[in-house]
Amino acid sequence: MNTPEEIFLKDYKSPDYYFDTVDLNFSLGEEKTIVASKITVFPRVEGSPSPLVNGKELKEGASILDSCHLTLSSPAGNKFTLEIDTEIQPQKNTLLEGLYKSSGNFCTQCESEVLLSNGNPIEQGELEGGKHYVVWENPFEKPSYLFALVAGQLESRDDIFITRSGQKVSLRIWTPAQDVPKTAHAMYSLKAAKKWDEDVFGLEYDLDLFNIVAVPDFNMGAMENNSLNNFNSKLVLASPETATDTDYAAILGVNSHEYFHNWTGNRVTCQDWFQLSSKEGLTVFRDQEFSSDMGSRTVKRIADDAGPMAHPVRPHSYMDNFYTGKFLLYLIEMCNGCNDQFMKRFDYLNPYLSCLHVFGAEVVRMYKTLLGTQGFHKGMDLCFKRHDRQAVFTSWDSGSKSYSSYNTEADTFSLKFSQEEPPTPGQPVKEPMFIPVAVGLLDSSGRDVPLSSMYHNGTLQSVACNNQPVLSTVLRVTKAAKMSVAYLYVLSFSIFLVGYSAPICLEYDLIDKDLFFLLAHDSDEFNRCRFPTKQTLALNPKFVQGLRSILCDTGLDKEFIAKAITLPGEGEIMDMMEVADPNAVHAVQTFIRKEIASQLKSEFLNTVKNNRSSDEFVFNHPKMAQYALKNVALDIMELALHEYKAATNMTERFAALAAITQKPGKTCNDELTDLYNKWQHDFLVVNKWFALQAMSDIPGNVENVCNLLSHPAFDLRNPTKVYSLIGGFCGSPMNFHAKDGSGYKLLGEIVLQLDKLNPRVASRMVSAFSRWRHFDESRQKLAKAQLEKIVSVNGLSENIFEIASESLS
Ligand code: 0A1
Numbered sequence: 189m190n191t192p193e194e195i196f197l198k199d200y201k202s203p204d205y206y207f208d209t210v211d212l213n214f215s216l217g218e219e220k221t222i223v224a225s226k227i228t229v230f231p232r233v234e235g236s237p238s239p240l241v242n243g244k245e246l247k248e249g250a251s252i253l254d255s256c257h258l259t260l261s262s263p264a265g266n267k268f269t270l271e272i273d274t275e276i277q278p279q280k281n282t283l284l285e286g287l288y289k290s291s292g293n294f295c296t297q298c299e300s301e302v303l304l305s306n307g308n309p310i311e312q313g314e315l316e317g318g319k320h321y322v323v324w325e326n327p328f329e330k331p332s333y334l335f336a337l338v339a340g341q342l343e344s345r346d347d348i349f350i351t352r353s354g355q356k357v358s359l360r361i362w363t364p365a366q367d368v369p370k371t372a373h374a375m376y377s378l379k380a381a382k383k384w385d386e387d388v389f390g391l392e393y394d395l396d397l398f399n400i401v402a403v404p405d406f407n408m409g410a411m412e413n414n415s416l417n418n419f420n421s422k423l424v425l426a427s428p429e430t431a432t433d434t435d436y437a438a439i440l441g442v443n444s445h446e447y448f449h450n451w452t453g454n455r456v457t458c459q460d461w462f463q464l465s466s467k468e469g470l471t472v473f474r475d476q477e478f479s480s481d482m483g484s485r486t487v488k489r490i491a492d493d494a495g496p497m498a499h500p501v502r503p504h505s506y507m508d509n510f511y512t513g514k515f516l517l518y519l520i521e522m523c524n525g526c527n528d529q530f531m532k533r534f535d536y537l538n539p540y541l542s543c544l545h546v547f548g549a550e551v552v553r554m555y556k557t558l559l560g561t562q563g564f565h566k567g568m569d570l571c572f573k574r575h576d577r578q579a580v581f582t583s584w585d586s587g588s589k590s591y592s593s594y595n596t597e598a599d600t601f602s603l604k605f606s607q608e609e610p611p612t613p614g615q616p617v618k619e620p621m622f623i624p625v626a627v628g629l630l631d632s633s634g635r636d637v638p639l640s641s642m643y644h645n646g647t648l649q650s651v652a653c654n655n656q657p658v659l660s661t662v663l664r665v666t667k668a669a670k671m672s673v674a675y676l677y678v679l680s681f682s683i684f685l686v687g688y689s690a691p692i693c694l695e696y697d698l699i700d701k702d703l704f705f706l707l708a709h710d711s712d713e714f715n716r717c718r719f720p721t722k723q724t725l726a727l728n729p730k731f732v733q734g735l736r737s738i739l740c741d742t743g744l745d746k747e748f749i750a751k752a753i754t755l756p757g758e759g760e761i762m763d764m765m766e767v768a769d770p771n772a773v774h775a776v777q778t779f780i781r782k783e784i785a786s787q788l789k790s791e792f793l794n795t796v797k798n799n800r801s802s803d804e805f806v807f808n809h810p811k812m813a814q815y816a817l818k819n820v821a822l823d824i825m826e827l828a829l830h831e832y833k834a835a836t837n838m839t840e841r842f843a844a845l846a847a848i849t850q851k852p853g854k855t856c857n858d859e860l861t862d863l864y865n866k867w868q869h870d871f872l873v874v875n876k877w878f879a880l881q882a883m884s885d886i887p888g889n890v891e892n893v894c895n896l897l898s899h900p901a902f903d904l905r906n907p908t909k910v911y912s913l914i915g916g917f918c919g920s921p922m923n924f925h926a927k928d929g930s931g932y933k934l935l936g937e938i939v940l941q942l943d944k945l946n947p948r949v950a951s952r953m954v955s956a957f958s959r960w961r962h963f964d965e966s967r968q969k970l971a972k973a974q975l976e977k978i979v980s981v982n983g984l985s986e987n988i989f990e991i992a993s994e995s996l997s
């Protein structure tokens with residue numbers, strides 16, 4: 189294999205050749221697979237075209253450079269046909285990219301790899317030797333990365349969807365036969381997404397068939413190939429006994445995401461790979477909006493908050509079709525303030541990619557905030573009308589940070605903002621950003637105050653609209669210089685960044701008293717949830733009072749209450765410390781948890797009692813909210829064992845077991861053995877079983893994780909198992925960061941083993957070392973030694989070498 193080259197945005201130019209039609213003939217075999225391709229090629233500019241791929245000449249007209257590149261040094265000037273036969277062995281492909289085998293079935297993952305995509309089946313029949321063939325034709329031009337092929341012993345759940353213009357679309361979800369009953373929620377999610385896209389964006393599906401295939405071995409979450417989406421099984425299969433409501437929500441979100449790509453990504457597509465984050469950002473924004481509409485908007489906003497972004501959403505270079513290690517490390521650094529869902533847990537999507545994509549979504553959201561819902565949709569409609577089946581995504585750059593201060597004077601209220609742009613790779617000096625800052629005001633009894641007029645950069649503007657009271661408005665912070673705003677009211681408090689209107693890090697001069705007031709009264713639930721996170725290290729009675737008022741407020745969404753009373757994760761607190769100290773954070777967290785449990789005992793016990801499930805598990809927002817609230821209360825009160833025994837679904841069972849696994853001893857061992865014995869036939873439940881043990885804070889858990897690596901159900905070649913066991917372990921501050929370095933040593937060894945099988949997955953894992961400088965000296969030494977050991981190994985993949993050496997530099 190060649191060393192991947194770094195490709196720069198500044199060097200991008202249109203290709204010299206276009207591929208008009210592509211015939212790919214796959215002859216799939218257990219020993220070998222032959223791919224015969226026939227491509228009609230024509231030059232962009234007629235005359236003396238440059239070589240198709242550079243290389244040294246072997247014979248007239250064509251030369252082979254290496255195992256990856258074929259060079260045609262001087263092809264004929266006009267249209268010609270290129271025929272290539274390739275022999276491959278998908279069964280030996282552990283990279284899980286291109287054509288590979290998963291559980292005996294052939295499947296592909298081709299984002300950015302091959303030439304044309306699938307479409308409609310137009311012919312099929314039998315061949316000699318008991319073989320079978322199908323011809324698929326794709327009627328439209330497609331971006332190259334959307335090609336897909338799946339072949340194997342699968343059965344389908346079938347359904348139909350009638351589009352709003354009356355078109356009948358067949359929907360099929362393919363899995364091994366025994367799993368078909370577990371696809372009902374994925375089918376529901378797909379249909380809901382189709383309906384939502386018609387209702388909200390006016391977008392209809394265009395083909396007659398939509399297939400989803402569940403693949404157990406998959407590097408990422410899913411892939412939006414035209415009419416043949418491949419999904420990590422974890423994001424398709426669910427039953428109340430085996431999946432938690434978090435799994436149900438992820439299935440809903442990812443199914444909608446892949447479906448929404450049909451328009452944003454597939455039909456309106458990218459011109460080049462630098463635009464990847466545009467198609468992803470817009471599609472993530474759409475799936476977030478969909479999930480919000482299906483559940484609680486505020487809770488979704490809290491979960492999706494990407495944190496401040498100070499880097500461009502578009503990379504200035506990439507390598508091996510992905511972001512360079514250097515860029516990834518910057519992302520990790522920036523994602524430091526990110527929430528649990530995307531960064532702290534190595535979950536179902538590549539955290540670095542998805543983090544960038546979530547930042548992309550923040551940029552789209554700012555457009556919506558600035559243009560208003562109607563204006564935004566008008567713009568989107570125009571874009572789809574003008575650019576259907578074109579490669580037009582543009583890229584955007586954005587980076588921001590802002591500070592604020594406020595003061596009250598007489599009957600006006602003023603705010604001052606300034607912004608600072610820290611340098612990022614490729615952008616040492618930056619222009620000030622355009623930042624929408626939504627603000628609202630509360631009076632001293634905690635009620636929203638209608639705004640009437642404001643001075644914005646020195647000009648008096650009316651805020652009221654059609655004589656209707658306006659409770660929040662959007663300030664446009666455009667300059668690095670300070671600006672001020674005045675409201676003509678007597679006021680006490682301001683609320684900034686209503687609904688988190690811009691992905692910036694806002695520093696404010698509110699004192700504790702104000703923050704507790706906001707915790708109890710802020711009408712913007714997003715803010716109400718954010719403020720206390722800064723205050724966890726001291727247990728102020730007003731903080732407890734703030735929590736009490738949230739816990740007892742029957743008017744609030746239960747899922748929101750659950751989020752608001754959940755203490756920030758230990759990793760999140762460590763990120764806020766100059767020198768991260770896992771032991772101290774753990775001790776303080778335990779203290780706070782115990783204090784809250786004793787001071788709010790009766791409130792928590794009532795919460796558990798009032799939110800027990802009485803009937804069958806159903807996945808809907810009120811039920812999910814009820815479970816979430818009960819589980820947080822239960823966790824704080826340490827009532828897990830009883831609930832584990834009584835649990836009737838995986839949501840309750842998993843939450844109870846997670847609490848039990850934090851206490852070593854017989855109960856913990858017995859319940860874990862019980863879970864495994866009952867569910868060993870179900871690999872998704874077994875993954876949870878691995879994750880539960882890996883994430884435990886029990887001292888000395890490193891050894892347990894080490895033993896689990898040789899458990900018969902574990903397989904280093906399966907990315908989802910790796911993310912559960914190794915990823916879960918890296919998310920446990922106490923054991924991954926164990927003082928004696930045993931956690932670092934374990935990860936170092938695993939990364940080297942993984943690199944030989946699947947460098948993409950290995951590079952996700954090695955990045956757990958990337959913040960090593962953030963810890964005390966002795967931990968720094970231990971982590972650095974592991975990184976040094978990794979880079980010194982011969983034959984290391986380029987992915988790992990780049991990330992590890994960049995982390996050291
Ligand atoms: N496009 C997918 C994410 C994805 C990216 C790369 C992959 O393989 C190397 C696979 C999936 C999505 O938006 O879900």
Ligand code: ZN
Nearest residue numbers: 445449468471
């Ligand atoms: Zn996507």
